[in-house]
Amino acid sequence: MKDVDREAGGTPALQMTDFIRDLKQYLLQMVQEGAKTVYLSSEGKESLERFLQKGGELSRRAVEQESSRAIRGGVRSLRELEEVMRKCHKCPLGEDRLNLVFGEGNEEAEVVFVGEAPGADEDEQGRPFVGRAGQLLRKIIRAMGYEPEEVYIANILKCRPPMNRDPLPEETERCFPYLSAQLKLIKPKVIVALGKHAAHALLGVKTPITKLRGNWARFQGIPVMPTFHPSYLLRNMGGKKEVWDDMQEVLKVLGRTPKKHGS
Numbered sequence: 001m002k003d004v005d006r007e008a009g010g011t012p013a014l015q016m017t018d019f020i021r022d023l024k025q026y027l028l029q030m031v032q033e034g035a036k037t038v039y040l041s042s043e044g045k046e047s048l049e050r051f052l053q054k055g056g057e058l059s060r061r062a063v064e065q066e067s068s069r070a071i072r073g074g075v076r077s078l079r080e081l082e083e084v085m086r087k088c089h090k091c092p093l094g095e096d097r098l099n100l101v102f103g104e105g106n107e108e109a110e111v112v113f114v115g116e117a118p119g120a121d122e123d124e125q126g127r128p129f130v131g132r133a134g135q136l137l138r139k140i141i142r143a144m145g146y147e148p149e150e151v152y153i154a155n156i157l158k159c160r161p162p163m164n165r166d167p168l169p170e171e172t173e174r175c176f177p178y179l180s181a182q183l184k185l186i187k188p189k190v191i192v193a194l195g196k197h198a199a200h201a202l203l204g205v206k207t208p209i210t211k212l213r214g215n216w217a218r219f220q221g222i223p224v225m226p227t228f229h230p231s232y233l234l235r236n237m238g239g240k241k242e243v244w245d246d247m248q249e250v251l252k253v254l255g256r257t258p259k260k261h262g263s
């Protein structure tokens with residue numbers, strides 16, 4: 001029965017809240033366009049507004065319940081998790097996103113690269129690391145001997161912070177359980193934390209990235225290698241050697257040999 005509900009577009013509660021949301025949008029649009037066919041007394045209008053407000057609250061509650069269930073392990077695939085997250089408004093970033101940036105790559109990747117948050121390009125395309133930093137990350141991945149589709153790439157936050165500012169602690173706190181759920185499903189052998197925000201969120205520390213990088217740590221038993229974020233490398237090419245050293249460590253743990261020196 002649950003599977004049938006999912007195929008039909010979510011649980012009955014979510015279908016109902018989708019309906020309320022669509023009805024609300026439709027009616028508001030009609031009113032804005034000066035439609036003559038919506039006849040409501042002031043009492044009727046007030047009741048409708050109250051009903052829609054309640055519907056909005058119910059909708060949020062249903063989504064929160066669905067996301068808590070997903071986070072607790074109630075979903076069986078990344079696709080199901082993504083479907084739940086598309087409705088997420090657990091933090092204000094959900095209001096302004098163009099696209100949720102869930103993550104992409106091999107669902108059974110042995111290595112997962114975790115960055116901090118989507119930027120403008122990522123928000124527009126709904127894909128992680130698509131700008132210049134992303135090109136550099138994919139170059140590093142290829143130099144390690146992988147095709148980008150063989151690994152998994154994700155961020156701590158799934159929605160873009162305005163003006164590309166740093167993630168706020170409360171945003172990280174709200175969103176991090178989703179990454180944790182992704183990692184539980186992927187079960188990688190190694191996580192590469194790209195930059196201080198990813199390292200701090202995964203390791204629960206505030207140590208500067210210059211001290212963390214190159215040193216193995218663990219997240220839920222999975223080895224984590226913190227290293228510099230590719231966008232830092234674009235501004236400080238001197239950091240490339242350190243990142244390449246860190247990737248060599250990753251390859252050693254994975255029992256692989258690098259193809260060539262990273263560039």
Ligand code: SF4
Pocket residue numbers: 085088089090091092093094095157158159171174175
């Ligand atoms: S950033 Fe994360 S917690 Fe905030 S709305 Fe987006 S998916 Fe939800």
